[in-house]
Amino acid sequence: MKKLFFTGLLALAMLSTYAQVKTPQASPAAKIDQMVGLADIQIDYSRPGAKGRTVYGDLVPYGKNWRTGANANTTFSVDQDIKVSGKDLKKGKYALYTTPKADSWDVIFYTSTDNWGLPENWDESKVALRVSVKPETLMRSVESFTIAINNITNDSATLDLAWERTYVSIPFTVPTNEVAMASIEKALAGPSYADYFAAAQYYYQSNNDMNKALTWVNKAIEMAPSDRDTPFWYLRLKSLIQAKTGDKKGAIATAKSSLEGAKKAGNADYEKMNKDSIAEWSK
Template sequence: MKKLLLILLAITATFSVNAQIATPQPSPFSKLEQKVGLTDVTLEYSRPSMRDRVIFGNLVPYGKLWRLGANANTKITFSTDVTIGGNTLKAGSYAIYATPNETSWNVVFYTDASNGGTPKEWDESKVAARVTAELYPLPVKIETFTMTFDDLTSGSAVLGMMWESIYVGVKIEVPTDEMVLTSINDVMNGTPTGNDYYAAAVYYLEEGKDIKQAKEWVDKAISMAGDKVAFWQLRKQSLIYAKAGDKKGAIAAAKKSLAAAEKAGNADYVKMNQDSLKEWGSM
């Protein structure tokens, strides 16, 4: 009898293990990874859906702290210090909470990111940043709560939040310029390569910095490349010359880039160079 009981228990245990049913989560987990300038930003959150419910002012009440999603609190992680609403947030992880209102949201970045939802006891000393974000109506319904990284630049991004028929955005600024300039200074004080000169020149062009310095660096890069210079490098050289007011030099570099792009069969660069040459009165 005892042996039979043991056998039955073993069979029951085996059935229990094998009988586990996997079903979809009603608010599935999502993880976004975004490079903003030189900063890695990771967002982790759960995504509830409307399911014929009225969301704001009902499921999510106005004037009440919300976990910004479902399940565990929404978490954002930065690889460098960032700036939000004039506040510096150190590299690390933060919970994000919001208090929705009819015309705006109060969005909070909270240093304790380990809460299951909203904190049981709110600690104001853990508020790293608080931002009032304007609400924008959307022309379509967003069935599932969605967070995005929008309006990306080398120095910032907008953390977007959409659900039902509204969009809210919070700007995040990253220290790209400071980091790049430090890197450029360090490299230029050492033994820079042709690629270093080219990268520094392009950064100065695109960020509106000292164009004469950019011209000097791009010339050095082109000289070091010799007969291996690429059409895209010549293209940037032409744009730097144009911005520096050297139209003749810009045209000469653009013609070289055009010829090299035609030889390489790159239609995009052929068109860009042709458009610039027409703009500069050379075609």
């Protein structure tokens, strides 16, 4: 009897392990990843259905903050500073809240994004931006709550919300011209000191032309910002390249400069590497 009892328990345990009932979410999750000009915008939200209910003014009360979707708070991320309805919004990740009203909506970008729905305690200091827009009435009903980015140009788009027969469109602009011009000017100005360092490092590591690598690391050191010490890791690379070219005297002098910088920065690893190299090249 005991054997049968334990056999039954084992079978039940196995069933509970392998039986995974899959059912659809009541409010399915959705993601948007959209380029507008040169700005990357990402939105994560959940899509409740109307299901025959009156939404605004009933399911979603007028005059109260709403999570703008279902489940966890809807998030809006952008990798550049933009303007929403003409107002500045810094790049970053925000919870997107709204306050629906019959004749106007408040759209709120909130800096705390880890809430399940609305924050337990609303903190006005976390409101990065609040804008007001007018809702429109749709000719047909939208069953599932929908967020979209539409009317895309190189410099602008609209953040659109639609559910039941209500449609809200929030215009925003992106700094495409400023970003493009800065990129063009940087490219036309030639490589940066970091580019020269990366090229020298690659040539050294791949055992390519050491004279060219030395020219590039010298260029990187020359172009490095003058308001602070030459990076000790730049000097470390130069010393290694000098040693490979056979200039051990020069390599020791450069390694000593790198050693001083490493000591100043409190970097024990580079201190040891430089000391070891100086000892090796001094033989």
